[in-house]
Amino acid sequence: MSHRSFQFSIFHFQLVxxxxxxxxxxxxxxxxxxxxxxxQIILFGFAISNEVKSARVAVFDPAKxxxxxxxxxxxxxxxYFDVARQLGSAAEANEAFxxxxxxxxxxxxxNFGENLWxxxxxTVQLLADATDPNQAVxxxxxxxxxxxDYRQELLAExxxxxxxxxxxxxxxxxxxxxxxxxxxxxxxxxxxxICAMMSAISVVREKETGTMEVLLVSPVKPFTLIxxxxxxxxxxxxxxxxxxxxxxxxxxxxxxxxxxLGLTMLSLLYIFVSxxxxxLISTVAATQVAAMLASGMVLMxxxxxxxxxxxxxxxxxxxxxxxxxxxxxxxxxxGVKKLMIEGLPVALCLQEVxxxxxxxxxxxxxxxxxxxxxx
Amino acid sequence: xxxxxHTFYPPAADAQPLSVYTERLTKRFGxxxxxxxxxxxxAQGEIFGFLGxxxxxxTTAMRMxxxxxxxxxxxxxxxxxDVARYPEKVKQSIGYMSQRFSLxxxxxxxxxxxxxxxxxxxxxxxxxxxxxxxxxxxxFEAERNTLVKALPLGWKQKLAFSVAIFHEPExxxxxxxxxxxxxxxxxxxxxxxxxxxxxxxxxFVTTHYMDEAEYCDRVSIMVDGRIEVLDTPKALRQRxxxxxxxxxxxxxxEKP
Numbered sequence: 001m002s003h004r005s006f007q008f009s010i011f012h013f014q015l016v017x018x019x020x021x022x023x024x025x026x027x028x029x030x031x032x033x034x035x036x037x038x039x040q041i042i043l044f045g046f047a048i049s050n051e052v053k054s055a056r057v058a059v060f061d062p063a064k065x066x067x068x069x070x071x072x073x074x075x076x077x078x079x080y081f082d083v084a085r086q087l088g089s090a091a092e093a094n095e096a097f098x099x100x101x102x103x104x105x106x107x108x109x110x111n112f113g114e115n116l117w118x119x120x121x122x123t124v125q126l127l128a129d130a131t132d133p134n135q136a137v138x139x140x141x142x143x144x145x146x147x148x149d150y151r152q153e154l155l156a157e158x159x160x161x162x163x164x165x166x167x168x169x170x171x172x173x174x175x176x177x178x179x180x181x182x183x184x185x186x187x188x189x190x191x192x193x194i195c196a197m198m199s200a201i202s203v204v205r206e207k208e209t210g211t212m213e214v215l216l217v218s219p220v221k222p223f224t225l226i227x228x229x230x231x232x233x234x235x236x237x238x239x240x241x242x243x244x245x246x247x248x249x250x251x252x253x254x255x256x257x258x259x260x261l262g263l264t265m266l267s268l269l270y271i272f273v274s275x276x277x278x279x280l281i282s283t284v285a286a287t288q289v290a291a292m293l294a295s296g297m298v299l300m301x302x303x304x305x306x307x308x309x310x311x312x313x314x315x316x317x318x319x320x321x322x323x324x325x326x327x328x329x330x331x332x333x334x335g336v337k338k339l340m341i342e343g344l345p346v347a348l349c350l351q352e353v354x355x356x357x358x359x360x361x362x363x364x365x366x367x368x369x370x371x372x373x374x375x
Numbered sequence: 376x377x378x379x380x381h382t383f384y385p386p387a388a389d390a391q392p393l394s395v396y397t398e399r400l401t402k403r404f405g406x407x408x409x410x411x412x413x414x415x416x417x418a419q420g421e422i423f424g425f426l427g428x429x430x431x432x433x434t435t436a437m438r439m440x441x442x443x444x445x446x447x448x449x450x451x452x453x454x455x456x457d458v459a460r461y462p463e464k465v466k467q468s469i470g471y472m473s474q475r476f477s478l479x480x481x482x483x484x485x486x487x488x489x490x491x492x493x494x495x496x497x498x499x500x501x502x503x504x505x506x507x508x509x510x511x512x513x514x515f516e517a518e519r520n521t522l523v524k525a526l527p528l529g530w531k532q533k534l535a536f537s538v539a540i541f542h543e544p545e546x547x548x549x550x551x552x553x554x555x556x557x558x559x560x561x562x563x564x565x566x567x568x569x570x571x572x573x574x575x576x577x578x579f580v581t582t583h584y585m586d587e588a589e590y591c592d593r594v595s596i597m598v599d600g601r602i603e604v605l606d607t608p609k610a611l612r613q614r615x616x617x618x619x620x621x622x623x624x625x626x627x628x629e630k631p
Binding site for chain 1: 441442443444463466467469471472473474475477478479480481482486489490491493494495496548
């Protein structure tokens with residue numbers, strides 16, 4: 001019996017090919033994996049953003065003078081509001097809300113222009129539907145600022161010498177677009193969930209069917225086994241990354257203001273960390289359902305709450321800040337914010353890169369050890 | 376640990392080179408001794424039945440012999456290599472078929488053969504010609520491009536066995552290879568085992584079916600981590616004055 005010498009290699013061609021076959025022959029799962037990021041980024045990018053666009057405004061204007069007309073025009077011109085209708089009486093406001101035909105009602109006082117001209121003071125009432133308190137606050141804030149702008153303009157026209165104007169500059173996100181905040185977070189979440197789920201399930205499936213045992217008894221090194229298994233899912237994730245980036249730029253309108261190459265490299269590293277995390281999950285999970293739950297549900301909460309995606313890490317209590325350090329998404333999202341939104345040079349992401357690399361090594365090392373002791 | 380007396384079991388009478396040899400092979404998990412200083416040997420080309428109730432330590436012993444887990448003490452030599460020192464060499468020289476028949480259901484028949492042959496480092500040309508040969512022997516020529524999941528269970532098991540010995544291992548380990556099939560199909564499966572043994576491949580098989588135990592050259596029965604009896608089925612029946620291996624097994628396992 002001849003004993004062929006077995007050389008050390010990272011990938012085993014036949015194993016990689018076999019894994020690709022698993023993917024391509026399960027068309028339904030493959031389509032799901034490719035479409036999931038599309039659905040998620042559109043869902044998160046549009047639906048869950050808290051910004052207001054084209055809220056419907058109803059106006060009750062008993063004064064009907066040049067000032068009210070101009071202010072109404074201002075509101076309508078803003079991208080936040082559409083002045084949809086004029087009301088015949090203040091009482092109609094209730095009706096408009098109840099029938100769901102208005103998000104905001106603007107009520108001018110009688111003799112609005114006259115008062116303003118004579119006393120320098122006039123009132124306008126803003127009515128919002130506070131069953132959704134966040135939206136109500138946002139709408140009234142936007143409307144107030146438009147009114148304040150208008151007031152400033154009037155003051156300028158009357159050229160009163162002493163006036164204070166506070167100038168507010170919005171950095172990085174001058175239009176206050178929600179997508180700017182959401183895109184890095186959504187990218188961090190989608191990639192880690194999909195990647196971890198894919199690699200965890202693919203390993204656990206082999207444990208369930210018993211083929212893992214046969215692979216472990218074979219002369220293939222566990223190291224080669226892991227990397228051959230990850231390679232096809234890495235390729236699939238690169239397609240997902242491209243989808244996500246294209247959607248972010250062309251659909252959500254968030255440009256890549258820094259180095260695209262840097263962003264891509266950071267994302268590839270993050271994909272690898274996520275796949276390795278799935279590998280780690282697979283060593284604990286006994287069934288495919290458990291693997292799915294662990295990578296889907298259990299991973300989702302810390303990623304959403306601790307990664308800085310929804311709540312800034314700096315505002316968290318110290319213990320949660322510490323906890324957030326072990327969430328890979330935290331570092332990736334921070335890096336993406338720097339590279340994609342702030343347009344900073346890659347050199348400023350070295351900390352994120354170093355931490356993610358460390359995590360990758362740690363996950364792979366633990367998975368390897370577990371795989372070798374596998375029962 | 377209390378020291379037990381351990382019988383040394385010599386190889387079969389027509390002494391051939393040994394494929395498996397253990398001496399006081401032991402595996403402990405904490406204070407639990409799963410395999411308790413077993414000593415036995417299997418000759419090349421022998422069909423060796425490795426029996427025992429669930430939890431008797433069969434699987435643990437087999438895992439050590441396959442190079443998957445390190446012995447706590449004692450030693451085992453498989454295909455000429457010490458399992459503790461050269462697990463990779465051992466893995467290279469053995470074949471393995473698990474009770475869950477261990478092929479990929481979503482791969483075609485030839486793809487499964489190609490994959491496992493590739494894993495054992497066989498060359499492309501050898502694989503191609505041997506695939507033809509194997510498919511012909513099994514009468515599977517028409518099924519070359521069939522997905523394995525479309526095959527009946529008995530066929531899958533025959534294919535899995537052929538894949539396990541495709542790279543001509545010195546020893547093939549079969550872990551309850553015929554679970555869930557009827558006696559007639561099991562008989563056909565055993566024809567393959569006999570063919571392999573005739574070619575000089577040592578067959579190390581665990582089973583719950585006592586009709587299969589009768590097919591083995593020699594049979595060992597494990598109880599509580601130790602090999603309680605080891606001999607040819609005929610000699611065991613005579614020694615325990617039992618009409619069948621079934622009764623031999625019952626009496627051995629239930630001994631107080």
